[in-house]
Amino acid sequence: MSTVAVWFRHDLRCLDHRALSAACEAADSVRAVYFLCPEQLDEHVIAPIRRHYLRRALDELATQLATLGIELDIVNAGHFRALPQALSAYADKFQLEAVYAHKEWLVDEIARDEACQQALNGKLQLIDDSLINPLALSKDDGDPYKVFTPFSKRCRTYLQQQFPRCLRRPTTKGVSVIPSQCPVFGDEKPSTDWPVTEEAVLNQLRTFCAERAEDYQEQRDFPAEQGTSTLSPALALGIISPRQCLARLQAEAGEQIWEAKSGPGCWFNELLWREFYRHIAFHFPRVVKGKAFQPHTDKVAWRYDQKDFDAWREGNTGYPIVDAAMRQLKETGWMHNRLRMISASFLCKDLHIDWRWGEKHFLETLVDADFASNNGGWQWAASTGTDAAPYFRIFNPTTQGQRFDPDGRFILRYVPELNALSGKALHQPPAMDHYPAQIVDHAVARKISLALFQNLAD
Template sequence: MPAAPMEAVLVWFRNDLRVHEHAALSAALADGRSVRAVYFLCEDQWDRHHVAPLRRWYVLESLRELGERLARFGVPLDIIKAGTFQAVAPLLGDYLSRHSVCKVFVGREYLRNELDRDRACAAVASSCGAEIQGFDHGVLVPPRLLTTGQGKPYTVFSPYRRSWQKWLDSHGPEPLPSAKRKRGARQVNFEGHLLIDAALAGLAIDPALTASWQAGEQAARGRLKAFVSTSLAGYQRQRDFPALSGTSMLSVALSAGTLSVAECWHLARVGLQQSAQREGAECWIGELAWRDFYRQIMANFPRLAVGEPFREETRFIQWSSDESLFQAWCEGRTGYPLVDAAQRQLVQTGWMHNRLRMVSAMFLTKNLFIDWRRGEQFFMRHLIDGDFAANNGGWQWSASTGTDAAPYFRVFSPVRQSQRFDPDGEFIRRYVPELAEMDNKWIHEPWKAPHPVAGYPSPVVDQAGVRDRVTAAFRAAREIMESQ
């Protein structure tokens, strides 16, 4: 009589492509049974959500590194083509049965489609007699944990940040032990290279884009250490100036999970204890809080994941449908140098400086008065760090349709932002070569120069009157909702 197959446990990787500070992997390796890993490749789902080719490249190459690292631990990583999320549940059920999996360890995700997928998978696992254990290792504070005094989700950042900080002070995650090969486990071969190569071959991507980035956990952790040692001290003072290397550039690693947000928090906490780094560390921790804030917003208001604005009255705003203005913004031809430099940085590098994301988004939605959803989608089609929750939250904040205590009165002047944050025009000259020889006196408003600049457009809209036009449009939308 043949022996019953040995039971195994499974780590299901999603947007957590790392081995360090990975709670699900650590729990699986601590289990007494053999360990396997799986990743469901959903390229059709990427298509539906306009995932940028550069981000797909980053995920695929990070997946390759992960497979090799797990193989050294004796953990085989199987990559399964699923197409869409809807196809994952039956594929998971088949996998659990074929490999005698009794328990699945997985990091939780909070968006609407992901939750639907996971509910279907939980039902399939239960029918297979397998248990699923979830971990919130993609955030510092789980999304539904913090509520206001009325028991409702936070919708304003400042009180959320205070509650978030208080919770972390007493419940913050402890560092996990380093992942190690289980005793008796033998190194295995990673068999996913051909599938990854085939997926990469289907990407229409300029090699110049990938040349500027390094995929994988090793590079991400190296960048983290370099940032903390060389740039954290000046982070608060320099992060708003796009010509400087003042930001962490870790958003891509955090969004794909090649870096743990817990590891960032641990290092920031160390920085708080050092006088030279304290100011920068406190500011950076605030950015980690924003990241959690937008995830809890998505978890508590799932309608936002299907294009709905947070502020319901803004559904009635009559956005402009001027396609020529939208294309001018996409191509960096608005005639406003900082906006154009920001857009060109995005298209040429796959990334945009955080301050400029606000400037560019507010220009599209306030100055051009074009629907924020068009800009949100454009960013996702180009950003290597395209994170749905953060991107949606940032766009709705800029458009004043989101979680914003000071709604439509917030209007950035692209000229004033340029003068404040790129005073010498260094960043502008880098990405708008037509203005490379422009005198500092005119670099922010070239239309005022004595002679027009060959090849550079005049402003597509006038800055004057923007606040009044936006205020009137928002007021009209509210009146429409109240009349229904």
């Protein structure tokens, strides 16, 4: 009887799982494996809330697979570098004819899979699971896209012509087995606000598409409102696929999804941003190595002031919208997207601190940490990335707060020491004993930012 295995990575689901479906069609007996790399997680200081979320997701995956008669083996490989040897030993132990996995597109993951392919003597079957394969689309001259808008337009045309099909759950491979449990691997912080069961995540998707997607464009920038899908943690671990999101969106919104300025079309655009940053990370691997997408901006004279960085990180800058955003991140492990832009702009354009410090802090804190999207967002904020807008886009943190949290409902949720203030005073607090003064003058900081980039041309 032939036996194959499915190697789960960032795709912890059974529905719409191309590698799992292929494995079930190919063999009589199927196993599943997930390799823990706690040393790697410690090196990169993976957020405690993300560790807990990952462990819960693995337990749920084991339960789903068990109903199909597939046992999930959770193997401690120690470090990312040890995966070829660990996978080879696993394949020998169970006499596997093949190992199926989804192709990953970051440079280190590509090198890992090449090493694993050699260790398995060609038995690793890599299957593309992308919504948009980074090699599928290019500009008319054959070069990869560097700007989001033309990329997104091309993607819409591409997907409209060949709308992605979601796969059903594979057929049962045998009697149910007892699901395995993932061990604790490091400090954890409760992640129970984020669902991991298939039913709960799909219900979350259906509710958003049916009830809130229509108003997404109008509501998405207001952190006090429940205007976003909050599906980013599930997408980051692959508990749900972008194809499932797009299919449900079309089922609820119909042809509106192709209209970029509609609510559903606007959310579709957010799915395409994820694909765009993967496209960039694949074609321009320097961004994975800590380099700026625009090489000349690596010469920006960033500051490395630990005191100012700590004030930003702890939410003690004296700018209420920035402080509320950073406290939300610290308390919940998540941050609203508009606030990610505001807080990142403040670190880079007001404090002039290297964007890589902020990028690292987000990766170490966010429950939905995703390398390509996080890197792309930080480089966008720092004006070192792909954005077509030049370096003089600098957010004013006070006016951003006034515009997107005018009555301070969000600010007061996380900065309650300002609850006696309202109106303009809430966004520009007077001197107070129990709230810090502004650590920087935005008007002065803006001029310095302009000079930092203008000096690159001198």
